[in-house]
Amino acid sequence: MLPLLLKYFPELSPERQARFERFGEVFAAWNAQVNLVSRKDIEHLAERHVLHALGIAKVIAFKPGTRIVDVGTGGGLPLLPLAILYPECTFHGIDGIGKKVRAVQEMIVELGLENVTAEQVRSEDHRSKYDFV
Numbered sequence: 284m285l286p287l288l289l290k291y292f293p294e295l296s297p298e299r300q301a302r303f304e305r306f307g308e309v310f311a312a313w314n315a316q317v318n319l320v321s322r323k324d325i326e327h328l329a330e331r332h333v334l335h336a337l338g339i340a341k342v343i344a345f346k347p348g349t350r351i352v353d354v355g356t357g358g359g360l361p362l363l364p365l366a367i368l369y370p371e372c373t374f375h376g377i378d379g380i381g382k383k384v385r386a387v388q389e390m391i392v393e394l395g396l397e398n399v400t401a402e403q404v405r406s407e408d409h410r411s412k413y414d415f416v
Contacts, residue, residue, distance in 0.1 A: 295368075302396075310358070317383060320358060333360075336362075336363075337364050337365065345372045349414045350372070350412075351374050366398055377401070377402050379405050
C-alpha cells in the first residue's frame with residue numbers, strides 16, 4: 284500500500300506511513316470477519332478505497348481543530364484514512380449498522396488513533412455540529 288500512497292502523498296511522515304501500513308493489515312483482518320468491502324476488492328484496498336478516501340486532501344487541506352463527520356461510515360472509509368492523514372483534526376463516524384461500527388471502533392483502538400470516534404446512530408437522530416460533513 285505504501286508505495287502507491289507515497290506516489291500521491293510524498294510528504295507523509297514516518298509515523299503516518301507506519302499507520303497506513305498497519306491500517307491495511309487491520310482492515311484486511313476485520314474485512315475477513317465483517318465484510319467491510321467486497322472480499323474480491325480487498326486486494327485493491329489502496330487504490331480503490333484508501334486513495335479514493337484521501338482524494339479530498341488534494342482539493343482541501345483541513346486546518347488544525349477542524350471537526351469532520353462521516354455520515355454512513357460503514358467500514359470506516361473515508362473516516363480512518365482521513366484521521367490518519369489529519370491527526371490534528373477531529374473525526375466522527377456515524378452509521379446505523381452496529382457490526383460495522385464496532386469493527387471501526389476496534390480498528391481505532393488497534394491503530395492507536397486518538398482523533399476519531401465512531402457511533403451507531405441514525406443520521407437524523409445525530410445532533411452534533413461539524414465544520415464538514
